[in-house]
Amino acid sequence: xxxxxxxxxxxxxxxxxxxxxxxxxxxxxxxxxxxxxxxxxxxxxxxxxxxxxxxxxxxxxxxxxxxxxxxxxxxxxxxxxxxxxxxxxxxxxxxxxxxxxxxxxxxxxxxxxxxxxxxxxxxxxxxxxxxxxxxxxxxxxxxxxxxxxxxxxxxxxxxxxxxxxxxxxxxxxxxxxxxxxxxxxxxxxxxxxxxxxxxxxxxxxxxxxxxxxxxxxxxxxxxxxxxxxxxxxxxxxxxxxxxxxxxxxxxxxxxxxxxxxxxxxxxxxxxxxxxxxxxxxxxxxxxxxxxxxxxxxxxxxxxxxxxxxxxxxxxxxxxxxxxxxxxxxxxxxxxxxxxxxxxxxxxxxxxxxxxxxxxxxxxxxxxxxxxxxxxxxxxxxxxxxxxxxxxxxxxxxxxxxxxxxxxxxxxxxxxxxxxxxxxxxxxxxxxxxxxxxxxxxxxxxxxxxxxxxxxxxxxxxxxxxxxxxxxxxxxxxxxxxxxxxxxxxxxxxxxxxxxxxxxxxxxxxxxxxxxxxxxxxxxxxxxxxxxxxxxxxxxxxxxxxxxxxxxxxxxxxxxxxxxxxxxxxxxxxxxxxxxxxxxxxxxxxxxxxxxxxxxxxxxxxxxxxxx
Numbered sequence: 001x002x003x004x005x006x007x008x009x010x011x012x013x014x015x016x017x018x019x020x021x022x023x024x025x026x027x028x029x030x031x032x033x034x035x036x037x038x039x040x041x042x043x044x045x046x047x048x049x050x051x052x053x054x055x056x057x058x059x060x061x062x063x064x065x066x067x068x069x070x071x072x073x074x075x076x077x078x079x080x081x082x083x084x085x086x087x088x089x090x091x092x093x094x095x096x097x098x099x100x101x102x103x104x105x106x107x108x109x110x111x112x113x114x115x116x117x118x119x120x121x122x123x124x125x126x127x128x129x130x131x132x133x134x135x136x137x138x139x140x141x142x143x144x145x146x147x148x149x150x151x152x153x154x155x156x157x158x159x160x161x162x163x164x165x166x167x168x169x170x171x172x173x174x175x176x177x178x179x180x181x182x183x184x185x186x187x188x189x190x191x192x193x194x195x196x197x198x199x200x201x202x203x204x205x206x207x208x209x210x211x212x213x214x215x216x217x218x219x220x221x222x223x224x225x226x227x228x229x230x231x232x233x234x235x236x237x238x239x240x241x242x243x244x245x246x247x248x249x250x251x252x253x254x255x256x257x258x259x260x261x262x263x264x265x266x267x268x269x270x271x272x273x274x275x276x277x278x279x280x281x282x283x284x285x286x287x288x289x290x291x292x293x294x295x296x297x298x299x300x301x302x303x304x305x306x307x308x309x310x311x312x313x314x315x316x317x318x319x320x321x322x323x324x325x326x327x328x329x330x331x332x333x334x335x336x337x338x339x340x341x342x343x344x345x346x347x348x349x350x351x352x353x354x355x356x357x358x359x360x361x362x363x364x365x366x367x368x369x370x371x372x373x374x375x376x377x378x379x380x381x382x383x384x385x386x387x388x389x390x391x392x393x394x395x396x397x398x399x400x401x402x403x404x405x406x407x408x409x410x411x412x413x414x415x416x417x418x419x420x421x422x423x424x425x426x427x428x429x430x431x432x433x434x435x436x437x438x439x440x441x442x443x444x445x446x447x448x449x450x451x452x453x454x455x456x457x458x459x460x461x462x463x464x465x466x467x468x469x470x471x472x473x474x475x476x477x478x479x480x481x482x483x484x485x486x487x488x489x490x491x492x493x494x495x496x497x498x499x500x501x502x503x504x505x506x507x508x509x510x511x512x513x514x515x516x517x518x519x520x521x522x523x524x525x526x527x528x529x530x531x532x533x534x535x536x537x538x539x540x541x542x543x544x545x546x547x548x549x550x551x552x553x554x555x556x557x558x559x560x561x562x563x564x565x566x567x568x569x570x571x572x573x574x575x576x577x578x579x580x581x582x583x584x585x586x587x588x589x590x591x592x593x594x595x596x597x598x599x600x601x602x603x604x605x606x607x608x609x610x611x
Contacts, residue, residue, distance in 0.1 A: 103550030170275030
């Protein structure tokens with residue numbers, strides 16, 4: 001049923017009742033276009049989980065129909081898991097860079113860096129990213145929802161079936177409205193909106209026939225809640241809105257000033273038109289179904305003819321009890337035990353071709369999927385070529401993962417801005433910063449930044465390999481480059497923990513970085529004799545010159561000058577101590593007596609005069 005244009009403009013309605021009625025009518029209209037998509041999501045979930053019947057998925061059951069419980073050759077799960085472990089294993093780090101920024105901008109960039117690093121660790125962002133990428137590989141689109149309660153920031157997984165988009169609004173994958181429909185426990189909803197306790201208690205239970213992922217358990221305790229967002233129509237428009245609707249009752253309504261939604265989206269492969277992506281399960285659906293059919297045929301053939309047949313001689317009956325596996329079994333003369341070829345070899349070749357074709361479609365090599373050397377690849381150079389080709393195939397997916405983590409960082413900055421503008425939330429606790437000296441909290445205003453002032457980029461978290469064989473190759477490269485001595489190389493070859501080795505070797509540089517960070521933040525520090533004073537002096541002088549040219553405040557510059565003076569004084573004291581110690585260790589020489597030779601020395605004689 002088509003919905004009138006004025007009913008779709010729920011964000012422009014004048015009263016709360018009209019908003020609730022309009023949003024509910026719009027949801028009914030969108031759902032009529034989502035039947036095929038909902039079936040596709042269930043089918044993809046069933047393919048990945050290995051269930052024969054898609055209806056088993058909501059109950060999380062792995063029991064199937066009468067033809068068998070599970071998919072024997074699950075190429076969907078094999079490809080998805082391989083892609084997830086291969087593409088999403090990296091941990092890109094969001095880095096904030098300034099474009100010709102002054103000293104204060106550089107300081108703010110470092111503060112933002114520490115804020116994002118701390119929140120990534122607190123929210124387990126990389127674990128959420130792996131789960132979201134797996135959803136994208138299965139369903140085509142992976143989603144996460146970023147929100148706050150007070151000054152606390154949260155992220156949660158969003159099932160693809162929970163998010164709805166008007167097909168026309170999302171035609172170019174850039175909708176102006178998004179809707180999340182989910183089942184919420186009445187108690188949880190009451191704790192969020194206590195003033196609507198009566199309305200929540202009297203709301204009808206959710207219709208589980210329309211709930212995609214729900215099983216008919218505890219149905220009366222859950223209600224269907226719709227949460228909708230409409231982006232502002234322009235930079236100076238005030239029609240942005242967020243609403244939470246239960247039935248026709250609006251539980252919450254707030255202005256929405258952002259130009260983005262509170263969701264981070266990643267797609268395995270973008271569709272030509274529309275908001276939703278295309279997943280690996282969609283690409284392999286035909287192959288998986290044909291593979292299931294072929295395996296069923298093989299099993300039927302084996303069940304019918306795949307066993308020994310006993311052919312008794314004419315006119316004689318063979319007692320089945322005499323057919324044993326004991327040595328010396330005597331059978332009547334003429335008895336024949338026949339084993340037939342029950343399955344045509346073409347059927348096995350067809351199954352193998354389907355499996356190989358599934359890896360060709362996704363670009364996954366058998367080397368990655370099953371640690372099996374591809375046929376015809378017999379040399380190390382050829383194996384490396386296979387890995388390089390596979391890596392190039394997944395470059396777009398890797399870029400999508402990096403973009404996902406960049407969007408994570410942007411969501412954190414948007415939430416930090418909201419908290420800084422909320423006096424009640426701002427008073428709860430400060431923003432969490434991660435540093436080498438531990439966790440620190442600062443005022444939320446310090447992690448609010450202009451988008452134009454910084455360049456957000458992604459870098460790999462570690463350049464060191466994870467595989468032991470690759471680490472050993474790196475050890476040999478370091479040895480050949482004379483960056484480590486043979487004794488250290490021998491120890492690393494026995495236990496190639498390159499991370500621990502590099503962290504110990506870099507301890508001096510890390511200490512200098514900590515010192516520079518403290519001076520930049522105005523912390524009072526004192527140099528120590530155990531530091532690399534020559535290198536420390538050079539780095540602090542460089543930082544001082546950079547701060548002075550960048551317009552740093554006088555108190556910060558005074559801190560640099562004082563620290564450089566302390567280094568000079570410490571070096572002078574250490575030189576004096578070394579001189580005194582050297583003088584104390586030198587042999588004592590007795591002074592020569594005045595007017596005479598030294599003891600035990602022959603008397604001096606005048607040299608002869610040569611004419």
